[in-house]
Amino acid sequence: MxxxxxxxxxxxxxxxxxxxxxxxxxxxxxxxxxxxxxxxxxxxxxxxxxxxxxxxxxxxxxxxxxxxxxxxxxxxxxxxxxxxxxxxxxxxxxxxxxxxxxxxxxxxxxxxxxxxxxxxxxxxxxxxxxxxxxxxxxxxxxxxxxxxxxxxxxxNYIDVYKNKISQIEARKCLNIPDSSLVLLFFGLIHPYKGVLDLTKALKQLNYEDVCLVIAGKPCNEVMAKHLAQEAEDNKKIKFISGLVPDEQVQVYMNACDVVVLPYKEFLTSGAVILAMSFGKACVAPRKGCINEVLDDTGSFLYNPDIEDGLLQALNSVLQKRDYLSNMGIHNYKLANQWxxxxxxxxxxxxxxxxxxx
The missing domain is CATH 3.40.50.2000 (Glycogen Phosphorylase B;)
Known part of the structure:
Protein backbone atom coordinates (compact mmCIF):
# COMPACT_ATOMS: atom_id res chain seq x y z
CA MET A 1 0.00 0.00 0.00
CA ASN A 156 -4.39 2.98 24.08
CA TYR A 157 -2.15 5.71 25.49
CA ILE A 158 0.57 3.45 26.87
CA ASP A 159 3.92 5.21 26.34
CA VAL A 160 2.17 8.12 24.62
CA TYR A 161 2.52 10.23 27.76
CA LYS A 162 5.44 10.16 30.19
CA ASN A 163 4.81 7.80 33.09
CA LYS A 164 7.79 7.98 35.41
CA ILE A 165 6.67 9.98 38.43
CA SER A 166 5.81 8.06 41.60
CA GLN A 167 2.56 8.50 43.49
CA ILE A 168 4.38 10.16 46.38
CA GLU A 169 6.08 12.67 44.07
CA ALA A 170 2.87 13.32 42.13
CA ARG A 171 0.97 14.07 45.33
CA LYS A 172 3.69 16.43 46.48
CA CYS A 173 3.26 18.34 43.22
CA LEU A 174 -0.46 18.72 43.94
CA ASN A 175 -0.06 19.24 47.71
CA ILE A 176 -2.11 16.14 48.56
CA PRO A 177 -1.35 14.03 51.68
CA ASP A 178 0.00 10.52 51.07
CA SER A 179 -2.75 9.02 53.23
CA SER A 180 -5.66 10.45 51.22
CA LEU A 181 -7.89 8.45 48.93
CA VAL A 182 -7.60 10.42 45.70
CA LEU A 183 -10.34 10.45 43.08
CA LEU A 184 -9.65 12.01 39.69
CA PHE A 185 -11.98 13.62 37.17
CA PHE A 186 -9.82 14.43 34.16
CA GLY A 187 -10.17 16.13 30.78
CA LEU A 188 -12.38 18.67 29.05
CA ILE A 189 -15.29 19.49 31.33
CA HIS A 190 -18.77 19.44 29.79
CA PRO A 191 -22.11 19.04 31.60
CA TYR A 192 -22.75 15.66 29.94
CA LYS A 193 -19.67 14.27 31.68
CA GLY A 194 -21.48 14.42 35.01
CA VAL A 195 -18.92 16.33 37.06
CA LEU A 196 -21.65 18.07 39.07
CA ASP A 197 -23.18 14.70 39.90
CA LEU A 198 -19.76 13.71 41.19
CA THR A 199 -19.36 16.75 43.44
CA LYS A 200 -22.86 16.10 44.79
CA ALA A 201 -22.06 12.46 45.53
CA LEU A 202 -18.82 13.48 47.23
CA LYS A 203 -20.75 15.63 49.71
CA GLN A 204 -22.78 12.56 50.66
CA LEU A 205 -19.73 10.32 51.02
CA ASN A 206 -19.14 9.64 54.69
CA TYR A 207 -15.34 9.67 54.60
CA GLU A 208 -13.04 12.50 55.59
CA ASP A 209 -9.66 11.55 54.16
CA VAL A 210 -10.67 11.81 50.51
CA CYS A 211 -9.61 14.27 47.82
CA LEU A 212 -11.38 14.80 44.52
CA VAL A 213 -9.09 16.31 41.91
CA ILE A 214 -10.90 17.94 38.98
CA ALA A 215 -8.35 18.74 36.30
CA GLY A 216 -9.30 20.08 32.89
CA LYS A 217 -10.68 22.93 30.85
CA PRO A 218 -14.32 23.86 31.56
CA CYS A 219 -16.59 24.24 28.54
CA ASN A 220 -17.57 27.79 29.52
CA GLU A 221 -17.19 30.46 32.17
CA VAL A 222 -20.35 29.38 33.98
CA MET A 223 -18.97 25.89 34.53
CA ALA A 224 -15.58 27.29 35.56
CA LYS A 225 -17.13 29.57 38.20
CA HIS A 226 -19.41 26.80 39.46
CA LEU A 227 -16.53 24.38 40.00
CA ALA A 228 -14.37 27.07 41.57
CA GLN A 229 -17.18 27.72 44.05
CA GLU A 230 -17.58 23.99 44.71
CA ALA A 231 -13.88 23.75 45.53
CA GLU A 232 -14.07 26.80 47.80
CA ASP A 233 -17.05 25.37 49.69
CA ASN A 234 -15.69 21.83 49.98
CA LYS A 235 -12.08 21.37 51.05
CA LYS A 236 -12.18 17.80 49.73
CA ILE A 237 -12.22 19.19 46.18
CA LYS A 238 -9.14 20.45 44.35
CA PHE A 239 -10.01 22.17 41.05
CA ILE A 240 -7.23 22.85 38.54
CA SER A 241 -8.76 24.70 35.59
CA GLY A 242 -7.29 24.73 32.08
CA LEU A 243 -5.90 22.41 29.45
CA VAL A 244 -3.50 19.94 31.03
CA PRO A 245 -0.07 20.02 29.32
CA ASP A 246 1.07 16.63 28.05
CA GLU A 247 3.96 16.49 30.52
CA GLN A 248 1.53 17.01 33.42
CA VAL A 249 -0.83 14.15 32.55
CA GLN A 250 1.34 11.69 34.46
CA VAL A 251 1.16 13.87 37.58
CA TYR A 252 -2.63 13.70 37.82
CA MET A 253 -2.91 10.07 36.78
CA ASN A 254 -0.24 8.84 39.17
CA ALA A 255 -1.46 10.98 42.07
CA CYS A 256 -4.88 9.34 42.05
CA ASP A 257 -6.15 5.98 43.26
CA VAL A 258 -9.23 5.90 41.04
CA VAL A 259 -10.38 7.72 37.92
CA VAL A 260 -14.08 8.63 38.03
CA LEU A 261 -16.00 8.94 34.74
CA PRO A 262 -19.65 9.63 35.63
CA TYR A 263 -20.66 10.34 32.03
CA LYS A 264 -24.30 10.77 31.10
CA GLU A 265 -23.82 10.70 27.33
CA PHE A 266 -21.00 9.19 25.30
CA LEU A 267 -20.36 7.24 22.14
CA THR A 268 -16.65 6.72 22.74
CA SER A 269 -14.47 7.65 25.69
CA GLY A 270 -10.77 8.18 25.23
CA ALA A 271 -10.60 9.15 28.91
CA VAL A 272 -11.47 5.58 29.91
CA ILE A 273 -8.66 4.25 27.73
CA LEU A 274 -6.30 6.87 29.17
CA ALA A 275 -7.07 5.81 32.75
CA MET A 276 -6.57 2.15 31.84
CA SER A 277 -3.29 3.00 30.09
CA PHE A 278 -1.99 4.41 33.38
CA GLY A 279 -3.13 1.30 35.24
CA LYS A 280 -5.94 2.91 37.20
CA ALA A 281 -9.12 1.46 38.64
CA CYS A 282 -12.20 3.23 37.28
CA VAL A 283 -15.67 4.28 38.39
CA ALA A 284 -18.08 4.51 35.46
CA PRO A 285 -21.70 3.83 34.42
CA ARG A 286 -22.53 0.33 33.23
CA LYS A 287 -23.67 1.31 29.74
CA GLY A 288 -22.57 1.72 26.13
CA CYS A 289 -18.96 1.30 25.09
CA ILE A 290 -17.81 1.29 28.72
CA ASN A 291 -19.28 -2.21 29.06
CA GLU A 292 -16.99 -3.33 26.25
CA VAL A 293 -13.71 -2.00 27.65
CA LEU A 294 -14.17 -2.15 31.44
CA ASP A 295 -15.28 -5.04 33.62
CA ASP A 296 -16.04 -5.67 37.28
CA THR A 297 -12.54 -6.97 37.95
CA GLY A 298 -10.94 -3.60 37.31
CA SER A 299 -13.80 -1.19 37.80
CA PHE A 300 -16.76 -0.07 39.86
CA LEU A 301 -19.57 -0.07 37.32
CA TYR A 302 -22.87 1.37 38.49
CA ASN A 303 -26.41 1.63 37.17
CA PRO A 304 -26.83 5.24 35.99
CA ASP A 305 -30.61 4.93 36.23
CA ILE A 306 -30.42 4.54 40.01
CA GLU A 307 -30.41 7.90 41.79
CA ASP A 308 -27.55 7.06 44.16
CA GLY A 309 -25.74 4.67 41.81
CA LEU A 310 -22.62 6.83 41.70
CA LEU A 311 -22.58 7.23 45.49
CA GLN A 312 -22.87 3.45 45.90
CA ALA A 313 -19.90 3.01 43.58
CA LEU A 314 -17.82 5.49 45.59
CA ASN A 315 -18.68 3.63 48.77
CA SER A 316 -17.51 0.43 47.09
CA VAL A 317 -14.20 2.16 46.36
CA LEU A 318 -13.80 2.81 50.09
CA GLN A 319 -14.56 -0.81 50.93
CA LYS A 320 -12.06 -2.15 48.39
CA ARG A 321 -9.32 0.43 48.83
CA ASP A 322 -6.69 -2.27 49.39
CA TYR A 323 -7.50 -3.84 46.02
CA LEU A 324 -7.33 -0.69 43.87
CA SER A 325 -3.75 -1.23 42.74
CA ASN A 326 -4.49 -4.77 41.49
CA MET A 327 -7.62 -3.51 39.76
CA GLY A 328 -5.50 -0.96 37.94
CA ILE A 329 -3.01 -3.61 36.85
CA HIS A 330 -5.91 -5.59 35.38
CA ASN A 331 -7.09 -2.54 33.43
CA TYR A 332 -3.58 -1.93 32.11
CA LYS A 333 -3.44 -5.47 30.76
CA LEU A 334 -6.78 -4.95 29.02
CA ALA A 335 -5.62 -1.67 27.47
CA ASN A 336 -2.35 -3.19 26.31
CA GLN A 337 -4.13 -5.23 23.63
CA TRP A 338 -5.34 -2.07 21.85
Missing amino acids: SNLKVAFAPWYTKENPYQIQLYENLTSLGVKIEPTNCSTLYLLSTIKQSKVHILHLHWLDHFFLTRTNKLKSFLKLILFISQLFILRLMNIKIIWTVHNVKNHQNKHLGLDRLGSILVSRLAHGLIVHSKSAKNEILKVFNIRQDKKIFIVPHG NWNYVAQKTLNVYQNYLSF
Whole structure:
Protein backbone atom coordinates (compact mmCIF):
# COMPACT_ATOMS: atom_id res chain seq x y z
CA MET A 1 0.00 0.00 0.00
CA SER A 2 2.97 2.30 -0.58
CA ASN A 3 0.95 4.29 -3.15
CA LEU A 4 -2.05 4.91 -0.91
CA LYS A 5 -2.63 8.55 0.06
CA VAL A 6 -5.18 9.57 2.67
CA ALA A 7 -6.26 13.03 3.81
CA PHE A 8 -7.15 13.46 7.50
CA ALA A 9 -9.70 16.24 8.00
CA PRO A 10 -9.86 18.08 10.25
CA TRP A 11 -6.46 17.74 11.94
CA TYR A 12 -6.88 18.18 15.70
CA THR A 13 -3.81 17.40 17.81
CA LYS A 14 -3.76 20.07 20.52
CA GLU A 15 -6.06 18.37 23.01
CA ASN A 16 -5.66 14.70 22.13
CA PRO A 17 -2.83 12.62 20.57
CA TYR A 18 -5.36 10.27 18.91
CA GLN A 19 -4.74 11.45 15.34
CA ILE A 20 -0.97 11.66 15.78
CA GLN A 21 -0.84 8.03 16.91
CA LEU A 22 -3.03 6.91 14.02
CA TYR A 23 -0.97 9.03 11.60
CA GLU A 24 2.36 7.60 12.75
CA ASN A 25 1.23 3.99 12.72
CA LEU A 26 -0.51 4.20 9.35
CA THR A 27 2.66 5.80 7.99
CA SER A 28 4.67 2.84 9.30
CA LEU A 29 2.37 0.61 7.24
CA GLY A 30 3.24 2.54 4.10
CA VAL A 31 0.24 4.89 3.96
CA LYS A 32 0.91 8.52 3.03
CA ILE A 33 -1.16 10.78 5.28
CA GLU A 34 -2.01 14.37 4.35
CA PRO A 35 -3.33 16.26 7.40
CA THR A 36 -5.52 19.26 6.59
CA ASN A 37 -7.33 21.93 8.56
CA CYS A 38 -8.67 23.73 5.52
CA SER A 39 -11.90 25.67 5.74
CA THR A 40 -15.10 24.38 4.18
CA LEU A 41 -14.67 26.74 1.23
CA TYR A 42 -11.37 25.17 0.21
CA LEU A 43 -12.04 21.53 1.04
CA LEU A 44 -12.66 20.43 -2.54
CA SER A 45 -9.65 22.22 -4.02
CA THR A 46 -7.37 21.07 -1.18
CA ILE A 47 -8.32 17.42 -1.62
CA LYS A 48 -7.99 17.65 -5.41
CA GLN A 49 -4.53 19.21 -5.18
CA SER A 50 -3.29 16.64 -2.67
CA LYS A 51 -4.27 13.84 -5.07
CA VAL A 52 -5.40 11.51 -2.31
CA HIS A 53 -7.34 8.31 -2.78
CA ILE A 54 -9.29 8.63 0.48
CA LEU A 55 -10.71 11.50 2.51
CA HIS A 56 -10.86 10.36 6.13
CA LEU A 57 -13.21 12.64 8.06
CA HIS A 58 -13.21 12.95 11.82
CA TRP A 59 -15.09 15.76 13.61
CA LEU A 60 -17.69 17.14 11.21
CA ASP A 61 -18.64 20.26 13.19
CA HIS A 62 -15.36 21.83 12.05
CA PHE A 63 -16.80 22.14 8.56
CA PHE A 64 -20.20 23.68 9.09
CA LEU A 65 -21.15 24.57 12.66
CA THR A 66 -20.62 28.16 13.82
CA ARG A 67 -21.08 29.37 17.39
CA THR A 68 -24.17 31.53 16.90
CA ASN A 69 -25.16 32.05 13.27
CA LYS A 70 -27.56 29.27 12.29
CA LEU A 71 -28.08 30.53 8.73
CA LYS A 72 -24.33 30.62 8.14
CA SER A 73 -24.07 27.08 9.51
CA PHE A 74 -26.81 25.93 7.14
CA LEU A 75 -25.10 27.50 4.13
CA LYS A 76 -21.77 25.96 5.13
CA LEU A 77 -23.49 22.58 5.47
CA ILE A 78 -24.85 22.85 1.91
CA LEU A 79 -21.36 23.73 0.66
CA PHE A 80 -19.76 20.90 2.63
CA ILE A 81 -22.18 18.24 1.42
CA SER A 82 -21.94 19.50 -2.17
CA GLN A 83 -18.17 19.16 -2.09
CA LEU A 84 -18.36 15.64 -0.68
CA PHE A 85 -20.76 14.73 -3.47
CA ILE A 86 -18.31 16.04 -6.08
CA LEU A 87 -15.44 14.16 -4.44
CA ARG A 88 -17.47 10.97 -4.72
CA LEU A 89 -17.98 11.64 -8.43
CA MET A 90 -14.20 12.00 -8.70
CA ASN A 91 -13.90 8.48 -7.24
CA ILE A 92 -12.31 9.69 -4.01
CA LYS A 93 -13.43 7.37 -1.23
CA ILE A 94 -14.88 8.94 1.91
CA ILE A 95 -14.39 7.36 5.33
CA TRP A 96 -15.80 8.92 8.50
CA THR A 97 -14.75 7.99 12.02
CA VAL A 98 -17.81 8.75 14.14
CA HIS A 99 -16.41 10.01 17.44
CA ASN A 100 -19.69 11.49 18.73
CA VAL A 101 -23.40 11.39 17.97
CA LYS A 102 -23.54 15.16 18.44
CA ASN A 103 -21.06 17.97 19.01
CA HIS A 104 -19.91 18.56 22.59
CA GLN A 105 -21.01 22.20 22.62
CA ASN A 106 -24.60 21.34 21.59
CA LYS A 107 -24.39 23.89 18.77
CA HIS A 108 -27.35 23.86 16.36
CA LEU A 109 -28.26 20.26 17.13
CA GLY A 110 -30.81 19.99 14.32
CA LEU A 111 -28.23 20.98 11.71
CA ASP A 112 -25.64 18.82 13.41
CA ARG A 113 -27.86 15.76 13.12
CA LEU A 114 -28.81 16.58 9.53
CA GLY A 115 -25.14 16.91 8.62
CA SER A 116 -24.31 13.60 10.28
CA ILE A 117 -27.14 11.80 8.51
CA LEU A 118 -26.12 13.21 5.12
CA VAL A 119 -22.46 12.33 5.60
CA SER A 120 -23.39 8.84 6.77
CA ARG A 121 -25.15 8.40 3.42
CA LEU A 122 -22.35 9.92 1.32
CA ALA A 123 -19.48 8.15 3.07
CA HIS A 124 -18.35 4.86 1.63
CA GLY A 125 -17.50 3.56 5.09
CA LEU A 126 -17.94 4.53 8.73
CA ILE A 127 -15.61 3.64 11.59
CA VAL A 128 -16.76 3.36 15.22
CA HIS A 129 -14.90 2.16 18.30
CA SER A 130 -17.38 -0.33 19.77
CA LYS A 131 -20.36 -2.55 19.05
CA SER A 132 -22.61 -0.31 21.12
CA ALA A 133 -21.49 2.71 19.07
CA LYS A 134 -22.36 0.85 15.88
CA ASN A 135 -25.83 0.02 17.19
CA GLU A 136 -26.38 3.60 18.32
CA ILE A 137 -25.47 5.28 15.05
CA LEU A 138 -27.49 2.73 13.10
CA LYS A 139 -30.48 3.90 15.11
CA VAL A 140 -29.77 7.64 15.47
CA PHE A 141 -28.69 8.19 11.85
CA ASN A 142 -31.22 5.69 10.48
CA ILE A 143 -28.54 3.76 8.57
CA ARG A 144 -29.78 0.67 6.76
CA GLN A 145 -26.47 -0.63 5.41
CA ASP A 146 -24.80 -1.94 8.54
CA LYS A 147 -22.06 -3.55 6.42
CA LYS A 148 -20.58 -0.11 5.77
CA ILE A 149 -19.90 0.34 9.50
CA PHE A 150 -16.59 -1.05 10.76
CA ILE A 151 -15.57 -1.51 14.39
CA VAL A 152 -11.99 -0.45 15.07
CA PRO A 153 -11.00 -0.23 18.76
CA HIS A 154 -9.78 3.02 20.28
CA GLY A 155 -6.01 2.85 20.65
CA ASN A 156 -4.39 2.98 24.08
CA TYR A 157 -2.15 5.71 25.49
CA ILE A 158 0.57 3.45 26.87
CA ASP A 159 3.92 5.21 26.34
CA VAL A 160 2.17 8.12 24.62
CA TYR A 161 2.52 10.23 27.76
CA LYS A 162 5.44 10.16 30.19
CA ASN A 163 4.81 7.80 33.09
CA LYS A 164 7.79 7.98 35.41
CA ILE A 165 6.67 9.98 38.43
CA SER A 166 5.81 8.06 41.60
CA GLN A 167 2.56 8.50 43.49
CA ILE A 168 4.38 10.16 46.38
CA GLU A 169 6.08 12.67 44.07
CA ALA A 170 2.87 13.32 42.13
CA ARG A 171 0.97 14.07 45.33
CA LYS A 172 3.69 16.43 46.48
CA CYS A 173 3.26 18.34 43.22
CA LEU A 174 -0.46 18.72 43.94
CA ASN A 175 -0.06 19.24 47.71
CA ILE A 176 -2.11 16.14 48.56
CA PRO A 177 -1.35 14.03 51.68
CA ASP A 178 0.00 10.52 51.07
CA SER A 179 -2.75 9.02 53.23
CA SER A 180 -5.66 10.45 51.22
CA LEU A 181 -7.89 8.45 48.93
CA VAL A 182 -7.60 10.42 45.70
CA LEU A 183 -10.34 10.45 43.08
CA LEU A 184 -9.65 12.01 39.69
CA PHE A 185 -11.98 13.62 37.17
CA PHE A 186 -9.82 14.43 34.16
CA GLY A 187 -10.17 16.13 30.78
CA LEU A 188 -12.38 18.67 29.05
CA ILE A 189 -15.29 19.49 31.33
CA HIS A 190 -18.77 19.44 29.79
CA PRO A 191 -22.11 19.04 31.60
CA TYR A 192 -22.75 15.66 29.94
CA LYS A 193 -19.67 14.27 31.68
CA GLY A 194 -21.48 14.42 35.01
CA VAL A 195 -18.92 16.33 37.06
CA LEU A 196 -21.65 18.07 39.07
CA ASP A 197 -23.18 14.70 39.90
CA LEU A 198 -19.76 13.71 41.19
CA THR A 199 -19.36 16.75 43.44
CA LYS A 200 -22.86 16.10 44.79
CA ALA A 201 -22.06 12.46 45.53
CA LEU A 202 -18.82 13.48 47.23
CA LYS A 203 -20.75 15.63 49.71
CA GLN A 204 -22.78 12.56 50.66
CA LEU A 205 -19.73 10.32 51.02
CA ASN A 206 -19.14 9.64 54.69
CA TYR A 207 -15.34 9.67 54.60
CA GLU A 208 -13.04 12.50 55.59
CA ASP A 209 -9.66 11.55 54.16
CA VAL A 210 -10.67 11.81 50.51
CA CYS A 211 -9.61 14.27 47.82
CA LEU A 212 -11.38 14.80 44.52
CA VAL A 213 -9.09 16.31 41.91
CA ILE A 214 -10.90 17.94 38.98
CA ALA A 215 -8.35 18.74 36.30
CA GLY A 216 -9.30 20.08 32.89
CA LYS A 217 -10.68 22.93 30.85
CA PRO A 218 -14.32 23.86 31.56
CA CYS A 219 -16.59 24.24 28.54
CA ASN A 220 -17.57 27.79 29.52
CA GLU A 221 -17.19 30.46 32.17
CA VAL A 222 -20.35 29.38 33.98
CA MET A 223 -18.97 25.89 34.53
CA ALA A 224 -15.58 27.29 35.56
CA LYS A 225 -17.13 29.57 38.20
CA HIS A 226 -19.41 26.80 39.46
CA LEU A 227 -16.53 24.38 40.00
CA ALA A 228 -14.37 27.07 41.57
CA GLN A 229 -17.18 27.72 44.05
CA GLU A 230 -17.58 23.99 44.71
CA ALA A 231 -13.88 23.75 45.53
CA GLU A 232 -14.07 26.80 47.80
CA ASP A 233 -17.05 25.37 49.69
CA ASN A 234 -15.69 21.83 49.98
CA LYS A 235 -12.08 21.37 51.05
CA LYS A 236 -12.18 17.80 49.73
CA ILE A 237 -12.22 19.19 46.18
CA LYS A 238 -9.14 20.45 44.35
CA PHE A 239 -10.01 22.17 41.05
CA ILE A 240 -7.23 22.85 38.54
CA SER A 241 -8.76 24.70 35.59
CA GLY A 242 -7.29 24.73 32.08
CA LEU A 243 -5.90 22.41 29.45
CA VAL A 244 -3.50 19.94 31.03
CA PRO A 245 -0.07 20.02 29.32
CA ASP A 246 1.07 16.63 28.05
CA GLU A 247 3.96 16.49 30.52
CA GLN A 248 1.53 17.01 33.42
CA VAL A 249 -0.83 14.15 32.55
CA GLN A 250 1.34 11.69 34.46
CA VAL A 251 1.16 13.87 37.58
CA TYR A 252 -2.63 13.70 37.82
CA MET A 253 -2.91 10.07 36.78
CA ASN A 254 -0.24 8.84 39.17
CA ALA A 255 -1.46 10.98 42.07
CA CYS A 256 -4.88 9.34 42.05
CA ASP A 257 -6.15 5.98 43.26
CA VAL A 258 -9.23 5.90 41.04
CA VAL A 259 -10.38 7.72 37.92
CA VAL A 260 -14.08 8.63 38.03
CA LEU A 261 -16.00 8.94 34.74
CA PRO A 262 -19.65 9.63 35.63
CA TYR A 263 -20.66 10.34 32.03
CA LYS A 264 -24.30 10.77 31.10
CA GLU A 265 -23.82 10.70 27.33
CA PHE A 266 -21.00 9.19 25.30
CA LEU A 267 -20.36 7.24 22.14
CA THR A 268 -16.65 6.72 22.74
CA SER A 269 -14.47 7.65 25.69
CA GLY A 270 -10.77 8.18 25.23
CA ALA A 271 -10.60 9.15 28.91
CA VAL A 272 -11.47 5.58 29.91
CA ILE A 273 -8.66 4.25 27.73
CA LEU A 274 -6.30 6.87 29.17
CA ALA A 275 -7.07 5.81 32.75
CA MET A 276 -6.57 2.15 31.84
CA SER A 277 -3.29 3.00 30.09
CA PHE A 278 -1.99 4.41 33.38
CA GLY A 279 -3.13 1.30 35.24
CA LYS A 280 -5.94 2.91 37.20
CA ALA A 281 -9.12 1.46 38.64
CA CYS A 282 -12.20 3.23 37.28
CA VAL A 283 -15.67 4.28 38.39
CA ALA A 284 -18.08 4.51 35.46
CA PRO A 285 -21.70 3.83 34.42
CA ARG A 286 -22.53 0.33 33.23
CA LYS A 287 -23.67 1.31 29.74
CA GLY A 288 -22.57 1.72 26.13
CA CYS A 289 -18.96 1.30 25.09
CA ILE A 290 -17.81 1.29 28.72
CA ASN A 291 -19.28 -2.21 29.06
CA GLU A 292 -16.99 -3.33 26.25
CA VAL A 293 -13.71 -2.00 27.65
CA LEU A 294 -14.17 -2.15 31.44
CA ASP A 295 -15.28 -5.04 33.62
CA ASP A 296 -16.04 -5.67 37.28
CA THR A 297 -12.54 -6.97 37.95
CA GLY A 298 -10.94 -3.60 37.31
CA SER A 299 -13.80 -1.19 37.80
CA PHE A 300 -16.76 -0.07 39.86
CA LEU A 301 -19.57 -0.07 37.32
CA TYR A 302 -22.87 1.37 38.49
CA ASN A 303 -26.41 1.63 37.17
CA PRO A 304 -26.83 5.24 35.99
CA ASP A 305 -30.61 4.93 36.23
CA ILE A 306 -30.42 4.54 40.01
CA GLU A 307 -30.41 7.90 41.79
CA ASP A 308 -27.55 7.06 44.16
CA GLY A 309 -25.74 4.67 41.81
CA LEU A 310 -22.62 6.83 41.70
CA LEU A 311 -22.58 7.23 45.49
CA GLN A 312 -22.87 3.45 45.90
CA ALA A 313 -19.90 3.01 43.58
CA LEU A 314 -17.82 5.49 45.59
CA ASN A 315 -18.68 3.63 48.77
CA SER A 316 -17.51 0.43 47.09
CA VAL A 317 -14.20 2.16 46.36
CA LEU A 318 -13.80 2.81 50.09
CA GLN A 319 -14.56 -0.81 50.93
CA LYS A 320 -12.06 -2.15 48.39
CA ARG A 321 -9.32 0.43 48.83
CA ASP A 322 -6.69 -2.27 49.39
CA TYR A 323 -7.50 -3.84 46.02
CA LEU A 324 -7.33 -0.69 43.87
CA SER A 325 -3.75 -1.23 42.74
CA ASN A 326 -4.49 -4.77 41.49
CA MET A 327 -7.62 -3.51 39.76
CA GLY A 328 -5.50 -0.96 37.94
CA ILE A 329 -3.01 -3.61 36.85
CA HIS A 330 -5.91 -5.59 35.38
CA ASN A 331 -7.09 -2.54 33.43
CA TYR A 332 -3.58 -1.93 32.11
CA LYS A 333 -3.44 -5.47 30.76
CA LEU A 334 -6.78 -4.95 29.02
CA ALA A 335 -5.62 -1.67 27.47
CA ASN A 336 -2.35 -3.19 26.31
CA GLN A 337 -4.13 -5.23 23.63
CA TRP A 338 -5.34 -2.07 21.85
CA ASN A 339 -1.95 -0.90 20.60
CA TRP A 340 -1.87 1.64 17.78
CA ASN A 341 -0.18 -0.67 15.30
CA TYR A 342 -3.16 -3.00 15.62
CA VAL A 343 -5.58 -0.07 15.31
CA ALA A 344 -3.75 1.23 12.23
CA GLN A 345 -3.86 -2.20 10.57
CA LYS A 346 -7.61 -2.44 11.22
CA THR A 347 -8.04 1.06 9.76
CA LEU A 348 -5.97 0.12 6.71
CA ASN A 349 -8.23 -2.91 6.24
CA VAL A 350 -11.19 -0.51 6.04
CA TYR A 351 -9.39 1.58 3.41
CA GLN A 352 -8.51 -1.52 1.37
CA ASN A 353 -12.13 -2.57 1.37
CA TYR A 354 -12.91 0.31 -1.01
CA LEU A 355 -9.79 0.35 -3.18
CA SER A 356 -8.92 -1.66 -6.27
CA PHE A 357 -5.12 -1.62 -5.90
